[in-house]
Amino acid sequence: MQTTNVITLAIESSCDDTSCAVLINNRVLSNVVTNQEIHNLYGGVVPELASRAHQQNIVPAVDAALKKANMSLHDVTYVAYTNGPGLMGSLLVGASFAKGLALALNKPLVEVNHMQGHYMAHFIATESSTSIPPFPFLCLTVSGGHTQILLIKNHFEVIILGETLDDAAGEAFDKVAKTLQLPYPGGPLVDKYAQQGNPKAHIFAKPKVDGHNFSFSGFKTSVLNYINKQKQTDADFVTNNMADICASAQHTIISMLMKNVLACANEYNIKHIALAGGVAANSQLRKEITALQQHGYTTYIPAFEYCTDNAAMIGITAYYKYLNNDLGTQQACPQPRMAL
Amino acid sequence: MHNTLFKINTISELPQVAKYIANASLQHSIFCFYGEMGAGKTTLIKLITTLLGVNNKVTSPTYSLVNEYSTIHNTTVYHFDFYRINAVSEAYDMGFEEYAYSGNICLIEWPQNITELLPPHLCINIDKTADTSRTISISEVM
Numbered sequence: 001m002q003t004t005n006v007i008t009l010a011i012e013s014s015c016d017d018t019s020c021a022v023l024i025n026n027r028v029l030s031n032v033v034t035n036q037e038i039h040n041l042y043g044g045v046v047p048e049l050a051s052r053a054h055q056q057n058i059v060p061a062v063d064a065a066l067k068k069a070n071m072s073l074h075d076v077t078y079v080a081y082t083n084g085p086g087l088m089g090s091l092l093v094g095a096s097f098a099k100g101l102a103l104a105l106n107k108p109l110v111e112v113n114h115m116q117g118h119y120m121a122h123f124i125a126t127e128s129s130t131s132i133p134p135f136p137f138l139c140l141t142v143s144g145g146h147t148q149i150l151l152i153k154n155h156f157e158v159i160i161l162g163e164t165l166d167d168a169a170g171e172a173f174d175k176v177a178k179t180l181q182l183p184y185p186g187g188p189l190v191d192k193y194a195q196q197g198n199p200k201a202h203i204f205a206k207p208k209v210d211g212h213n214f215s216f217s218g219f220k221t222s223v224l225n226y227i228n229k230q231k232q233t234d235a236d237f238v239t240n241n242m243a244d245i246c247a248s249a250q251h252t253i254i255s256m257l258m259k260n261v262l263a264c265a266n267e268y269n270i271k272h273i274a275l276a277g278g279v280a281a282n283s284q285l286r287k288e289i290t291a292l293q294q295h296g297y298t299t300y301i302p303a304f305e306y307c308t309d310n311a312a313m314i315g316i317t318a319y320y321k322y323l324n325n326d327l328g329t330q331q332a333c334p335q336p337r338m339a340l
Numbered sequence: 341m342h343n344t345l346f347k348i349n350t351i352s353e354l355p356q357v358a359k360y361i362a363n364a365s366l367q368h369s370i371f372c373f374y375g376e377m378g379a380g381k382t383t384l385i386k387l388i389t390t391l392l393g394v395n396n397k398v399t400s401p402t403y404s405l406v407n408e409y410s411t412i413h414n415t416t417v418y419h420f421d422f423y424r425i426n427a428v429s430e431a432y433d434m435g436f437e438e439y440a441y442s443g444n445i446c447l448i449e450w451p452q453n454i455t456e457l458l459p460p461h462l463c464i465n466i467d468k469t470a471d472t473s474r475t476i477s478i479s480e481v482m
Binding site for chain 2: 015052053085086087088089090143144145163164165166167168170171174175178179184185217220221224225336337
């Protein structure tokens with residue numbers, strides 16, 4: 001088995017975006033997420049979601065990733081792909097493509113769990129050597145579809161300490177935005193308005209749940225009920241209080257996240273705390289995680305392109321699996337509800 | 341089945357509604373849940389899935405569009421959320437019809453976004469009458 005200059009070709013198609021990355025060992029050479037720009041090169045528009053979109057995107061994405069990495073298909077050591085969790089139709093596109101490619105090139109296959117990819121993004125080599133967390137560390141993975149606190153014991157041994165029982169944190173942001181009539185996905189807009197607002201102006205419910213789990217559904221309803229009540233006396237309540245509502249809602253979501261992360265850090269006596277997932281783009285969350293450094297913690301936030309759904313994180317996970325000789329098979333079938 | 345109406349004052353009365361709907365799974369496989377955001381669609385679906393024997397964690401599929409659950413009876417239950425769908429073609433493209441005509445139970449939130457694609461189903465409409473009280477009407481759509 002080749003263990004030096006390992007070239008990974010990784011494919012991610014679990015949800016909306018089709019992505020392809022090329023890595024040499026733990027270093028990313030290219031990480032292409034299909035967008036309008038790439039699609040313009042091949043003509044047509046990018047449909048917003050669904051497996052048919054992946055079908056249209058996958059060849060351009062792989063081609064662009066190889067070109068950007070200055071590699072050809074024959075340089076590739078093995079092919080990696082996401083085999084869950086995600087939409088069956090979307091996963092099938094990536095899985096079938098990866099299997100076909102591996103078969104044609106006579107190269108090994110590696111299957112990757114998308115959720116593992118999120119925390120493994122921390123192991124992508126960067127300029128600074130201090131950006132890779134030592135074991136054990138905590139990882140808060142927050143995205144539109146997931147909210148988890150993980151205890152990472154080594155690359156592949158992970159304990160889920162807490163997770164959402166209903167809505168994901170990113171979804172809570174998007175639904176608050178919807179209540180405020182901001183366009184979907186409104187999370188980034190809530191962040192933007194919140195920067196000018198008072199986080200203590202309005203009080204929203206923080207549902208209590210067992211252990212280190214989360215519930216954002218009750219919070220969402222609390223925001224909704226509060227706003228509807230205020231609108232009865234002041235029709236312009238939302239417009240006049242946009243910044244304060246956003247700041248207060250954001251503060252509530254983030255304080256729920258931070259409280260559980262700190263409780264886990266205390267309980268397991270962990271000093272290294274990492275952030276992953278698309279909500280890692282939220283400026284306040286980044287600020288609060290980073291501020292933990294003043295309290296004796298070391299914190300880690302990957303580059304944003306490795307936080308949202310991307311193939312580089314699938315590639316880095318596959319690289320460690322490949323070194324472990326944990327190879328996939330042509331018989332594998334994607335698993336939409338795959339757990340960590 | 342005739343139209344059925346439940347008026348409940350608190351969430352503690354929701355299990356009886358869930359029981360009624362779960363029992364209807366003998367005649368129906370498609371269940372559509374209407375109601376504004378925060379009405380309690382996911383909460384009601386959670387109770388129904390427990391009665392159907394689902395042994396996975398039931399979470400919101402807003403982002404994933406569909407969650408697939410397995411039951412203790414070795415059957416599959418699909419939980420959809422079409423909240424963020426902008427065009428019916430997107431539901432077509434995700435293969436909605438394959439799920440809908442699979443014979444497995446489909447619990448669908450925000451079905452109003454894919455009306456054209458809906459097979460005959462049981463319609464569950466949750467009306468928010470106050471912060472905690474709800475009127476839930478259940479009817480067949482053939």
